[in-house]
Amino acid sequence: MKKAALGVALTVTALVTSACGQGILGGDSKKDKGPILLGMDIPLSGSSADIGPYMKNGGQLAIDELNAKGGVLGRKLQLRAEDDACDPKTAVAAANKLVAAGITVSVGGYCSGATLPTLPVFDRAKIPMVIPAANSTELVAQKLKHVFLVNGTGDQQAAAAIAWLTKSGAKKVAVLDDNTSYSKDIAVRTGAALDKPGAPDKTSLDAVTPGESDYSATVTNVLKGKPDFVYWTGYYQEGGLILRQLRQAGYTGKFMVGDGSVDTKLVKIAGDKAAEGTYATMTQTPDTIQGAQGWIANYKQKFGAEPGPYSTQAYDAVRVAAEAIKNADSTDGDKIVTALEGINGFPLFSGPLKFTPQHTLTSGGFVILVVKNGKFTLQDALK
């Protein structure tokens, strides 16, 4: 069944990107009057379904602001979101839908594992991608011309983790991941950094299979090395279970999670008592950024709710895309890529933007959060 679905997806891709795609993708003059479409592949269902709406709202906020100022190239912008369910197969289908809809730039991507297979889809259609949230180093490892990350990479997240481990005086650290692209990336890099002289000791580098309930065997394995700090780099579903099972097994040391686990569901699954004091390496969220109050007020007024994780990154991704279209003075993919590479000092929430030759941020902008009274709050800006 999987193969059949893949086959259909590939056929659609082939059709869209070859002959049949010409009418949609070629810069035919009829479309130059209509709105410029920006596409967003985000999880609206599945394990990370909570995140999608935050990103959609963040992107919409930027689009409304730009449209109020007259849009880009005299045309309005329009956001089109598709559900990737944090699942590779669904993501490819969603990406094909966006390509068929004729988007100019893709501003989506949350789960790295689901975003990876969509890269060739967009790249072949010559659609630039400004990826707001997904941050596995594998995304840029393929060196695709159209791929840009406006979030720190796994490398930068691992560096932030090491910085905090050293700063908080950890001695023996266990690293645990869930075998997905994003998670493994951070875990392996953190593990490698721990092996260097001067860093805290690494007691174990282990992985679990996601989707199960009982991780007691892994927990026993992790505790064998008597760590005083455990770093979990996967998502909150398993993270909550592992944290709870660690505490039940008598672990009293510190626990830290990667940005994929920053969600209040983590606290719910683990239980308030077990989760209190959990650290997290996280890209900046609106409530941890100084001077973002005005932005938060706008967001609340528009959507009637607090902005969540990655709404700022999605907001930034849309603005970066619009800026590049404006600078390129065209909706042609290759020209936009050149414009993106030329951006220098464009203000983002995480600081002025200038892409590295690998199309990643020059600085990661990771901060450390801590769970206080059941909520993630800022602990250290690592500045």
Place this chain on the structure above:
Amino acid sequence: MTQLIWNGLFVGSFYALVALGYSMVYGIIKLLNFAHGDLYMLGAFSGFAMLGAMGGLVKSSSLVALLVVLVLTMLATGLSGIVIERVAYRPLRGAPRLSLLITAVGASFALEYGTRIVAGPNPKVYPVRLNGTSLNVLGARVTLQQLALMALSVVLMVALNLLITRTREGRAMRAIALDPRAALLMGIDVDKVIARTFFIGSALAGAAGVMAGGYYGKIDFLMGFIIGLKAFTAAVIGGIGNIPGTMLGGLVLGLLESFGTHWVGGQWRDVFAFGFLILFLAVRPTGLLGERVTERV
């Protein structure tokens, strides 16, 4: 070491409870009921819904509330089992084995995505959580709630074994397992007995679902898939169709996973478990306690 054994036995008792339903259904009508793991999921969700409906009552006496919900859930999943048998399996009973296998897969998807439509795709967190103090038993850390859950599964398994070996109902089941046509000729209402078998197996899976919900806390609509496969593995290791063998198979599988994780790491746990399944199928296809049945022509 004792911790590893304890972990294995605890997980194994869950596997065994789910595997029993698999094994019973296979034993009686030679059907691999792939929807069985999803009845476990259905149990977890119906328990969640009942606890939600009970609201404020729950907090005061959580263990009692869980027990009440457990019984009600067993009824609910048991009835669902009967419905599935009636709708998906009975009309195909005379059909080739392969058609039955396919409807079982279909029933599994129908349950999974039906639950997804009703309850939504996001994981849910149980309102009642079992929080127990822990004891030190021979160097292993054992919590009271683990003991309670394990005792409960042992009680359920013993009750089932008594039912099968000591009652008329059980004798009828065994008779059908041996030869359905002869059983019919002896005046046994075959359809009714098969329906009851589904009821019992599904109720046990539902019980395991509620127990898992209360213990681990997180449930989602795909949670039945992996445990369904594990239960199948447990049944094959122990001897599918053989009740004591299945219980043993569950415990053996739990121990295998526990030690496998210890020796080769967590990411290899499933490779280890399913690798063993292949080994067993190759070396001893009838399982630990299964007997080679001579086919009469």
